[in-house]
Amino acid sequence: MSKESFPSNHEYQDPEQEAPVPHYEYEDEDRELDEALENIWDIAHEFHLDPFPTHFEIAPPNIINQLGSYGIPGRFTHWTFGRQYRQLKTMYDHGLSKIYELVINSNPSQAFLLENNPPIENKFVMAHVLGHTDFFKNNQLFAGTRRDMPESAARDAERIRGYEEKEGKLAVEQFLDATLAIEEHVDPYMPLRLSKAEELKIWRDQAIRSQKPQQKKPNEFDDMFGPQNEVTAKPSDKIAPPIPPSPDRDVLGFIRNHAPYLEEWQRDVINIVRGQSLYFYPQRRTKIMNEGWASYWHKRIMREMGDRDLISDKENESWWLVHSSVVAPGRQSLNPYYLGMTIYEYLEDYHNGNLTDSEKQWLEKENVPVPPRFEGELKDSPATPILRDVMIHNDDQSFIRNYFNKIVADRMNMYVYEERMNAYGDVFQVVKSTGWQDIREELVNSMNNSGTPYIVVVDGDYNNGGELYLRHEFEGRSLDPEYIRKTLPYIHTLWQRPLHLETVDSESNKRLVYAYDGKKLSKKIVE
Amino acid sequence: METPKNWYTSVSRQDWSFDRRGAQDEARHNEKVKESIKDNLENLVSDGTIITADPHSKKTIKVPMRSLELPRFRYGQPQEGVGSGDGSEKPGDVVGKKPQPGEDGEAGDQPGEEYYETELSIEEIQAMVFADLGLPRIKPKGAQEIESDRAVFNDVRKNRSANNLDLARTVMQNMMRNAIETGKAEIGNISPEDFRVRTWENERQPENSAVVIAMADISGSMGEFEKYITRAFCWWTVGFLRSKYPNVDIVFITHDTEASESTEEQFFKRGMGGGTKCSSANQLALDIIDERYPPDRYNIYPLHFSDGDNFSNDNEKCVDLVQGLLDRDVSQYAYVQIGLHGRSQLLNDYESKIHDPRFKGIVINEKQEVLSALKKVFNPKEQID
Incomplete structure (x- = not known):
């Protein structure tokens, strides 16, 4: 149906030049995915999603595992990524787990699809990915991230390769080891850091300005000399401010600027690691929100695909199967996809008046007003803009603090457990509480920094x-x-x-x- | 013209077969894991599957290794967490068990809990263990200079079989020829006359003749643990001597109250009952030296294993005999006491009465101590200036 309103690429070609395109192995599959993507994109737009332009690349499993372990295409090489790669590969080879989707926060966004996934799974992944690229574009924490990270990381990798040639592979590796060991210790609120000289000058100026004017002690002979003596002493400019003037959370940046014996290439390596850590910081802080958002939307987009007969009944069945494994509950650790999606779904049900009677009763008991039932399509519902607002303005910690409640905890059958050791040294996880406030407190505390x-x-x-x-x-x-x-x-x-x-x-x-x-x-x- | 719709989203494929970064970094990680095995050697040295293997076998053994991680500041293990179940959970219910490190091959969710098996050949492990071992106080003795079978590439010739072509020199030669012929020092037109081939000589090195006299207590008091440690220690000793000092003789003696010389095979297999007289072995060692290994021609290393449970009236005799061996100018006398019973009277007597740096009394209480004991007995840093 969208074919008519939006002609596909083929129809732009000059009819005279329309020579038969040589067939290749994946031609039919690629055409199928291309068509599905158009439909998915349209539906996402109808639901008011606003993703970055998103390009999908179909790649073999080893490449997907490789991208998954490096996190950014073209990133510098290091054995820790090799360890990660090995882990992913082993899990994949043994059929324990596979990476379904992989998407890079950049503009345009790059996403990767697993080549041996059945087409319906890749359609499902496409819908999921558009949730992510919408999130990347709109969540406020991501506003300052570098959208050209893949290109920038590739240039960084090139420089590091140069250092390896000049300084020796081992020297660079050891320096990267040291830098990566503290990579998380950056200040997300101070992404740009001045150079050492600029920084020292500002600190010094501040210290001079903030000096208390030096009051002379009153003296019994003061009045003998008249008013000319009352000039206050000029603030001294011979002052050494403390370095740093106040506790500095940007440990990597501080070391880059003030470590006494670093060479230029070493400062550059710190800078590279620091920049990439800052780039990943919002992703660390929005795991639940981001995966929840993507899961919430893939479910709705795919449901719509089914309702519009754009996928077959058999396909419908298989994406639901994949969906239920993606949001499967974890007994010992929380599944962020599941938790995030459940909170958004609760918010939708709340604002559209779709809660169960017992849920409503609980809210009424808590003196929370319950909106009336909305009859109509989701895209026109009052919940949709509110959910976007929630998505834009929160991180995981505030998301839980603001929106997690008894209804979510009950829908997910959640509990807090503690670890207890028996006489033989085995550690068991034992349920400690099923109270929703205990669960919320535990979650919020675990998300500090x-x-x-x-x-x-x-x-x-x-x-x-x-x-x-x-x-x-x-x-x-x-x-x-x-x-x-x-x-x-x-x-x-x-x-x-x-x-x-x-x-x-x-x-x-x-x-x-x-x-x-x-x-x-x-x-x-x-x- | 209307902008094509799929300007902002598309699907494509490309050829990835040249991107090998993941595999390369994985190889580097595995290499680092192997390096880290050195920190784990003390467990490997007393590993049962190794010391029952034929030292020359190509057998590999599987070593459980922790994958490497970069350390970072982190909190102590979480004591609490949140999960979700089927709604039936009540406080006090057990919802899971924490896997112990290495319990199953699956990766834990905590960094650094991933274990996997690395395959190592016996040879690789030996090379790591042997790296720090050598015969102490070795002197050039014996007249003969022995030709070892080590070939040393130490010369370059023209006109030889191109099997050992020295590429760098060949290219250099080619460039020199081109420079002469055309005035340009460039690579090209390589012909057989440019070939430079490495050639070798059999290295001649003075051989320090030496003999190790291994004496093992096989009396009734030597339990499973003691026998196991003796076996482990000797397995490494024999392997190390054979690989580093191919011309060293090894004499095997077993004893209870009486000593006899045995073959290597018997030495590792024999078990007996009865009491213990350590002096019998020392006496036999002394006799063998007098008969076959004149101290002016051999570096001599007697090495005695026992649990120290010796007839108490025999201790004095032992001290005299060990002193006698030291007087024969042996390079070192090592007494390795194995067992869980603490220090024996025999070791105390040795240490209180023998004041000679060449005497070494060593106690092994645990499996993990075999490696450090080996390093003490065969410490190549102890040499005579």
């Missing part, structure tokens, strides 16, 4: 000896000491001067300071 410990640079010239003093901003959970011991040497590779890390032991509630001087790790309790 998207699950990564919050580390700041407190002093870059500690002991007046250029030592680095880091602090873990304690939020109730202590760091794994084994990993402190293993990570500090990597930071030392970057800083090359003694290091300190302050943290809190949650059991004793005491402050601990770890120190590492390049050879020895020590730990002391401070008051």
